[in-house]
Each structure stands twice: as C-alpha cells, then as structure tokens.
Amino acid sequence: xxxxxxxxxxxxxxxxxxxxxxxxxxxxxxxxxxxxxxxxxxxxxxxxxxxxxxxxxxxxxxxxxxxxxxxxxxxxxxxxxxxxxxxxxxxxxxxxxxxxxxxxxxxxxxxxxxxxxxxxxxxxxxxxxxxxxxxxxxxxxxxxxxxxxxxxxxxxxxxxxxxxxxxxxxxxxxxxxxxxxxxxxxxxxxxxxxxxxxxxxxxxxxxxxxxxxxx
Ligand SMILES: Cc1cc2nc3c(=O)[nH]c(=O)nc-3n(C[C@H](O)[C@H](O)[C@H](O)COP(=O)(O)O)c2cc1C
Numbered sequence: 001x002x003x004x005x006x007x008x009x010x011x012x013x014x015x016x017x018x019x020x021x022x023x024x025x026x027x028x029x030x031x032x033x034x035x036x037x038x039x040x041x042x043x044x045x046x047x048x049x050x051x052x053x054x055x056x057x058x059x060x061x062x063x064x065x066x067x068x069x070x071x072x073x074x075x076x077x078x079x080x081x082x083x084x085x086x087x088x089x090x091x092x093x094x095x096x097x098x099x100x101x102x103x104x105x106x107x108x109x110x111x112x113x114x115x116x117x118x119x120x121x122x123x124x125x126x127x128x129x130x131x132x133x134x135x136x137x138x139x140x141x142x143x144x145x146x147x148x149x150x151x152x153x154x155x156x157x158x159x160x161x162x163x164x165x166x167x168x169x170x171x172x173x174x175x176x177x178x179x180x181x182x183x184x185x186x187x188x189x190x191x192x193x194x195x196x197x198x199x200x201x202x203x204x205x206x207x208x209x210x211x212x213x214x215x
Contacts, residue, residue: 008154014203016153019160019188021196022078028190032155033081036189039151040083043144047121049099051091051137052144053181055084055174062173069169070186075160080190084174085144086181087137096121141184152189162186 028036040054057063063077070076088095100118104111129136145161152159167183176182192199 021193024078026191057082070165075188079188
C-alpha cells in the first residue's frame with residue numbers, strides 16, 4: 001500500500017472539527033458509509049477482544065427520543081448517522097472464549113491450540129482486574145471513537161464526539177440494559193451546515209513542543 005501524502009492526512013485533521021450544526025438534509029452515501037463502517041470494525045483493541053457494539057441509529061424517531069437525554073444537542077437528530085458505541089456491562093470468561101472461537105475459525109486452527117493464550121487473557125484481565133473491566137472496555141471504545149473520527153475526516157464526513165448525555169437514559173431508549181450493554185460514548189456523523197460558525201474557528205491546541213517530548 002502506498003502511504004497517503006502527509007498533506008492529505010494533516011489537511012483532514014485540520015478540516016475536521018466537532019460539528020455543532022449538521023445539515024439535516026444531507027445523508028452520508030451508502031458507499032462512503034460502508035468504508036467508514038469497515039474502518040470502525042477494523043479498530044484495534046487490547047488483545048483484540050473488541051468489547052463493544054456499534055449501534056448505528058438512523059431512525060429519526062429513536063433519535064428524537066435520545067435528544068432530551070443528550071442535553072438537547074441537536075446533532076443527535078440533525079446528523080445522518082448517529083453512532084452509539086456501547087460496551088458490555090459484564091465481561092467474562094465467556095467473552096474470551098467467544099474470541100478464541102473466532103480466532104480459531106479465522107486462522108483455521110484448533111481452539112485447544114490457543115489454550116495458553118486464552119488462559120493468559122483470563123488471568124491478566126478477568127482474574128487480575130475484575131472491578132476495572134468496565135473502565136478497560138470503555139478505553140477500548142474510545143479507540144474506536146478516535147478511529148471513527150479519523151476515518152470520517154479522511155472521507156470528508158463530519159462528526160461530533162459526544163459525552164454530553166445521560167448514559168442510563170440513552171441505554172433505556174435503545175433497550176441496551178436487557179442486552180447487557182451500556183453506552184460508552186456517541187458520535188453523530190453527517191455533513192456540516194453552512195451556517196455552523198464553529199467550522200471557521202481556529203483550533204485551540206497546545207504547541208507541539210509543549211505536548212511532545214523527545215527522548
Ligand atoms: C470524548 C469527547 C466528548 C465530547 N463531547 C462533546 C459533546 O457532548 N458536545 C459537543 O458539542 N462537543 C463535544 N466534544 C467536542 C470537543 O469539545 C472538541 O473535540 C474539542 O473542543 C476540540 O475541538 P475540535 O474537535 O473542533 O478540534 C467532545 C469531544 C470528545 C473527544
């Protein structure tokens with residue numbers, strides 16, 4: 001694969017911004033959405049365990065119900081695709097076994113040959129930090145969020161990462177508790193409205209020399 005030019009990458013990072021106003025008339029074309037979804041699913045995670053579910057909400061009625069629980073941030077209803085990144089409320093040995101089964105299937109090996117790997121994951125995660133698995137899963141979800149935003153920017157699709165919501169209420173609207181899921185973070189996606197003045201504001205970032213250290 002040829003590397004993309006550094007201009008393409010940095011231009012995309014400068015172009016993107018947390019979109020405050022979406023053009024409610026514009027939908028992300030299916031072909032572009034397919035690529036974004038592929039990039040999302042390809043997100044790396046700790047051990048590759050993928051403790052997440054990506055719920056893509058396009059139904060405007062459902063989004064209308066989420067709106068009051070998202071501080072009435074209009075992006076939820078005006079965007080094209082609302083991505084809710086959820087994590088399992090419980091993560092246990094059965095999830096490790098599911099991943100081992102998938103690995104055996106994809107790589108064409110016997111699951112028993114992966115017993116050492118399986119037991120290592122159980123001891124370093126499930127046994128070692130049972131009270132911190134929720135935080136661990138949320139961290140993985142945020143990697144997916146970052147990947148999603150970068151992929152979108154590369155395809156000139158706008159996004160607004162969103163923590164401003166009441167997770168328990170969003171969960172209830174989406175029927176997540178009965179599925180053993182809870183919302184980690186959301187990301188409305190679509191196209192910016194021409195009148196969104198936030199698009200033109202200069203980015204506020206610390207200077208590279210203040211955040212990057214060279215050793
Ligand atoms: C995890 C996370 C949660 C955020 N939550 C919200 C939110 O609820 N509403 C909103 O308008 N912006 C939200 N933002 C956007 C940030 O304020 C914004 O990314 C930051 O100020 C940098 O600006 P830029 O993304 O436009 O470059 C969130 C950003 C992140 C990364």
